[in-house]
Amino acid sequence: MADTAHATAVPDWVLKFMDAIDTLEFGEGFAPLTEDTDMFFGTEHIHGVEAIKAFFVKIDEPLNITHEVLEYWTAGDGVRLLRGEATMAKKSAPDQVVHAPFMHIFSLDQEEPVRVRTLRITAGPLQTDAVM
DSSP states (O other): OOOOOEEOOOOHHHHHHHHHHHHOOOTGGGTTEEEEEEEEETTEEEESHHHHHHHHHHHHTTEEEEEEEEEEEEOSTTEEEEEEEEEEEETTSTTOOEEEEEEEEEEEEETTTTEEEEEEEEEOOSOGGGTO
């Protein structure tokens, strides 16, 4: 029988992770990441928790941004799927708000405490008509 994903309640660690990205206050929200965690954001490959923090500071510091989790699924072998939407505006142009869909695929090394082996993120497009 093939593994399937099952919709489930969003765990607290995921909500803390999203909040850490929004606030750039990493503390408890980034506890599941380690120096061995690999993150793939689009075509970027970032290795290790400190480099991942620096990456989020680089892309999110100029923005007012909030991430909303819309759906969360669990699958076998530690795979967790998250679909959401980011609402963002440049701090220099706060009235120009855009919404971007995103998907996170977490591969966990362990469940308790949660440790993320790999995180894959896709985001956008911001304006579909720009690419069609």
